[in-house]
Amino acid sequence: MVRRIPKHLVRKGMFVESVECTASEFSGRRFLIQSDETVRAILATSATYALINTQRSTIDIDADATLAAEERKQTQESVARSASALRDSFAAVRSGDLRVEMLGPVADEISDRIDAAPDVFLKVTRLKSKDEGTYVHSLAVSALMMRLARLLDYDDATVRELGVAGLLHDVGKLMVPNAILNKAGQLGAAEKNLVRGHPEIGYRLLKDLGTLSPLTLDITRFHHEVLDGSGYPLGLKAEQLSQEIRLSTVCDVFEALTSARPYKRAWTTRDALNWMFDRGHLFDKKLVLRLGSIFE
Structure with missing residues (x-):
């Protein structure tokens, strides 16, 4: 696996795929750091990050406590900032005053962190609280969509558009009471119907703004559709679902x-991927496999 780490955490024994600066500053690519001099040369560049191959490194990067603590701290701060910005954006949707261009930097920041x-x-x-559940879920979905899209060789502009779509896909939950969203017990029929209405509500909210792309509108409306037509709100079948919609669903x-x-424990990554792969009538198996490759 290739990890993107801050350059100040570079150590001897790490295998460098690249340093994120121009070749004129630092030309080394795909090499093992064997000296302090090389570390100092990397630190002297204008780069912020370096790409490290964990499998070809001779030190256990995952066991480096300093690196792990730094990554966790940076990620926590990034998620907190992004969740706050997304909360403001959801409120702006409700008032009809969303500035879509403000979401691009949010997508970029969480994309950097998942990379x-x-x-x-x-x-x-x-580790989301009840109050921030919808916002942090949307951040995570957006980041996963962008990471998966890059694995599928989407161009940068489309990756970012998918990131924005992921941020907004659950905006319809603004109209669902928190008491229902956070209910620990089984939902009643009326409550279930209200929750199932959120994709259509979100679609209408965003469509009324007149500034969102067709792709963003489609993902907001159809991210609960599945291949066999048993999803909602329209019960679309496989041939009616683009790869981008399938990607968002996965x-x-x-x-x-x-x-x-509130009503379930967290599944492990492996259990979730296996469960989805075994349900090829619902989810695109190729996309499930590519999603799993992110965590190898």
Whole structure:
């Protein structure tokens, strides 16, 4: 696995795929750091991050307490900032005053964090309180969508558009009372129908703004549709679901399964991926496999 780490955490024994600066500053690519001089040369560059291959390194990067603590701290701070910005954006949707361009930097920030350390990012986002559940869930889904889209060779502009769509996909939950969203027991029929209405509500809220892309609107409306037509709100079938919608569904379900909710425990990554893969009538198996490769 390749991890993106702050350059000040570079150590001897790490295998460097690249340093994020121009070749004129530092030309080394795909090499093992064997001296303090090389470490100092990397620190002297204008780069902020370096890409490290954990499998080809001769030290156990995951066991480096300093690195782990730094990554967790940076991720916690990033998630807190992003959740606050997303909360403001959801409120702006309600008032009809969303500035879509403000969401791009939020997508970029969480994309950087999941690229740096996918496992750390998901561990942090899984620790959500009831009050921030919808916002942090949306951050995590957005980050997963962008990471998966890059693995599928989407261009940068589309990756960012998917990131914004992931941030907004659950905006319809603004209209669902928190008492229902956070209910520990089984939902009644009326409560269940209210929750199931959130994709259509979110779609209408965003469509009325007139500034969102068709892709964002589709993902907001259809992220609960599944391949066999048993999803909602329209019961669309496989041939009616684009790869982008399928991608959003896979990421949304995975994040929900691996997070603790008032009514369920958190599943392990492996259990969630296996459960989804075994239900090929619901989820695109190829996308489930590619999603799993993020955590290898």
